[in-house]
Amino acid sequence: MKNISQRMSSHKAGELVKDPTTLVETYPKVPLTVDCVLFGFEENVLKVLLIRSDLQVFDGLWSLLGDNVLDNEELDDAANRILKERTGMDDIYLEQVRSFSHPARHPGGRVITVAYCSLINIQHHQLKILDHELHWHEVQSLTKMAFDHFEILTYCNQWLQKRIQEHPLGFNLLPVKFSMRELQNLYEAILNHQLDRRNFRKKFASMGLLIDVNEIEDNVPHRPGKLYKFNFEKYEKNKRNWIGIDF
Amino acid sequence: MKNISQRMSSHKAGELVKDPTTLVETYPKVPLTVDCVLFGFEENVLKVLLIRSDLQVFDGLWSLLGDNVLDNEELDDAANRILKERTGMDDIYLEQVRSFSHPARHPGGRVITVAYCSLINIQHHQLKILDHELHWHEVQSLTKMAFDHFEILTYCNQWLQKRIQEHPLGFNLLPVKFSMRELQNLYEAILNHQLDRRNFRKKFASMGLLIDVNEIEDNVPHRPGKLYKFNFEKYEKNKRNWIGIDF
DNA sequence: ACATTGTTGTGTATTTTATACACATTCGAA
DNA sequence: TTCGAATGTGTATAAAATACACAACAATGT
Structure with missing residues (x-):
């Protein structure tokens, strides 16, 4: 209660504060x-x-x-x-x-x-x-x-x-055009957890938010993967707020 | 950059700050x-x-x-x-x-x-x-x-x-012993959304976190429902951190 | 040219979870 | 006793998650 009465000291209880600036000046300040x-x-x-x-x-x-x-x-x-x-x-x-x-x-x-x-x-x-x-x-x-x-x-x-x-935050960490493998590596690094490659791809494919840019990786020492862009416009349009209790 | 050099003014660039208190005193303070x-x-x-x-x-x-x-x-x-x-x-x-x-x-x-x-x-x-x-x-x-x-x-x-x-926050808003209907009303009120009664009950039943206290409501003008307690101990023990990408 | 290596790309069967939906039961009130 | 209103339960269907295997491809080395 101490603090409330302290603040009150600048005016009578029950009365309205007319000068908020003076009031704020009484507040402790912190860096x-x-x-x-x-x-x-x-x-x-x-x-x-x-x-x-x-x-x-x-x-x-x-x-x-x-x-x-x-x-x-x-x-x-x-x-x-x-x-x-x-x-x-x-x-x-x-x-x-x-x-x-x-x-x-x-x-x-x-x-x-x-x-x-x-x-x-x-x-x-x-x-x-x-x-x-x-x-x-x-x-x-x-x-x-x-x-x-x-x-x-x-x-x-x-x-x-x-x-x-x-949320599709991860795409901020990747190049504009990225391969599925890069995307999965990102998720695995952040979540610190291995994910099944096929199910990961299936999941993102089913979301329909990746645009196939019809290009492939280069400078990789193996079969190059296809490159994708994230469809931010579509995501923003269809942003859902689902309901599902889960804990 | 202005602000960094301002802070630097108390000591030479590259030198270590020996007195942090003096440093903090230079910070602007806010209520x-x-x-x-x-x-x-x-x-x-x-x-x-x-x-x-x-x-x-x-x-x-x-x-x-x-x-x-x-x-x-x-x-x-x-x-x-x-x-x-x-x-x-x-x-x-x-x-x-x-x-x-x-x-x-x-x-x-x-x-x-x-x-x-x-x-x-x-x-x-x-x-x-x-x-x-x-x-x-x-x-x-x-x-x-x-x-x-x-x-x-x-x-x-x-x-x-x-x-x-x-998270099982909702139970803080209910009596210790509550009926399924009360629980559902709470969720519907907070989510501002109607939920299917049977599926709602099934969901909570399948979680196995409700304890049937073998009592029923009274003072209700209709058939009274069974009362439950939330099993906080079991929840704390089994707290899962699941992985599932969804946006 | 060819075999080797490592990664890409794809499909299916299974299980789990979500959703939609209907009816008999129980209690209180009239 | 009957009526009203909410409880308690089950099933069929759809959707989503999971587990798992193999062929196609490009680069590399021989």
């Missing part, structure tokens, strides 16, 4: 950051883009791409700005995942962070900015990171696993 | 609140617990149960505290949903809020605190609310619809 978990896919392995931490206490440890949120900046905008600043990339799929607020998560004091996920086609976007040893790391190889970033990464990885099964 | 979307179920209707807004600009409009986050308070703790302060309730299922950060969402200036959802059994918890005209509203009847709370409510409602199909 707020956004951390971007940038996933990429290369050599059939799921990767994440990291930098070397600035902080001496985290000497040698890797860190997500984060920055503080600016005055009057929306969180989505902050995430996009950080992505742009760090990688030069624009117009990338980005999604808020959740906030992390443990009081001791930052050695410099209380800092709350909001995690965003982004999926990047590594081939399509050469990294132009390499500050802080920015580069890709295999997700599976990481164990310790700066701050609570390993926890955030783990959470986002699970989020991605669930998300990719219900 | 942060938690808004709780408390769902309940009564008379076969999904309801949400609201208070009358304090603010004159929102004269007459209803508002979610929110409060600012205290110094060094975790968001989860803040949400639990607010729930307790407003309703007297403790030990309630609470889950973070997402943050809302539009710069103009609060008339008093920039305030970021984190939405939490909670599901409450209305019968089991009489409201002891009725400040600010706290009471239950039919979700379907709401159109305009204070702040961006209608947007938050809508988002949380959709979140709930998805969530209830994959």
Whole structure:
């Protein structure tokens, strides 16, 4: 109750607040950051883009791409700005995942962070900015990171696993034209699980969302596979919201 | 880039930061609140617990149960505290949903809020605190609310619809012992969709998670139905993480 | 030219799950 | 006793998931 009465102190109980600005000025303020978990896919392995931490206490440890949120900046905008600043990339799929607020998560004091996920086609976007040893790391190889970033990464990885099964996110990690094998490798890498090749193909074929571009792979040391594009227009049109209890 | 160099100003580029506290002090700070979307179920209707807004600009409009986050308070703790302060309730299922950060969402200036959802059994918890005209509203009847709370409510409602199909949340809204009809009414109310009675029962029967308590309803003006309990232990043990691409 | 190797592309049988649908039973109320 | 209204149950059909095998193809090496 303490806090409610504290807020009330600026006006009598039961009376309406006429000046919201004065009210907001009484609120405690916290430093707020956004951390971007940038996933990429290369050599059939799921990767994440990291930098070397600035902080001496985290000497040698890797860190997500984060920055503080600016005055009057929306969180989505902050995430996009950080992505742009760090990688030069624009117009990338980005999604808020959740906030992390443990009081001791930052050695410099209380800092709350909001995690965003982004999926990047590594081939399509050469990294132009390499500050802080920015580069890709295999997700599976990481164990310790700066701050609570390993926890955030783990959470986002699970989020991605669930998300990719219900939404066509994966195509953001592939070239525009891809083979069935590439697609399956992507799913297997993210889900960390082997899938039956024939059933996988059947599943995607039955969805009717892949466009056969009548081309085949080259530079493969074996029989080349057909290439496909994902039909985003059709997907957007037919987006279903199904009902099916399952737990 | 502006912001990175701004942060850098406290130390030379390439050098490690030795004093993280000083670093954090340079971060902009924002007022942060938690808004709780408390769902309940009564008379076969999904309801949400609201208070009358304090603010004159929102004269007459209803508002979610929110409060600012205290110094060094975790968001989860803040949400639990607010729930307790407003309703007297403790030990309630609470889950973070997402943050809302539009710069103009609060008339008093920039305030970021984190939405939490909670599901409450209305019968089991009489409201002891009725400040600010706290009471239950039919979700379907709401159109305009204070702040961006209608947007938050809508988002949380959709979140709930998805969530209830994959997790046994619904049982938090029912009495410990409930009939199949009550359970189905709950799902129909939340999903806003009619379900086939026989298939619904078959589905839950096949899950094997309902315990027949060998009792029947009373005080119903028709043939009473059998009562069941949800087997939380068995659910926790067998929690599966299935793989199935579907979009 | 040919055999070898590895991957592509396809089909079918089986099981499981979802959907659609109807009727007798039970209790309360009149 | 009868009526009304909801309970409890089963079956047939369609759709989806799963398990599994073999021929066709292109590249490579001989």
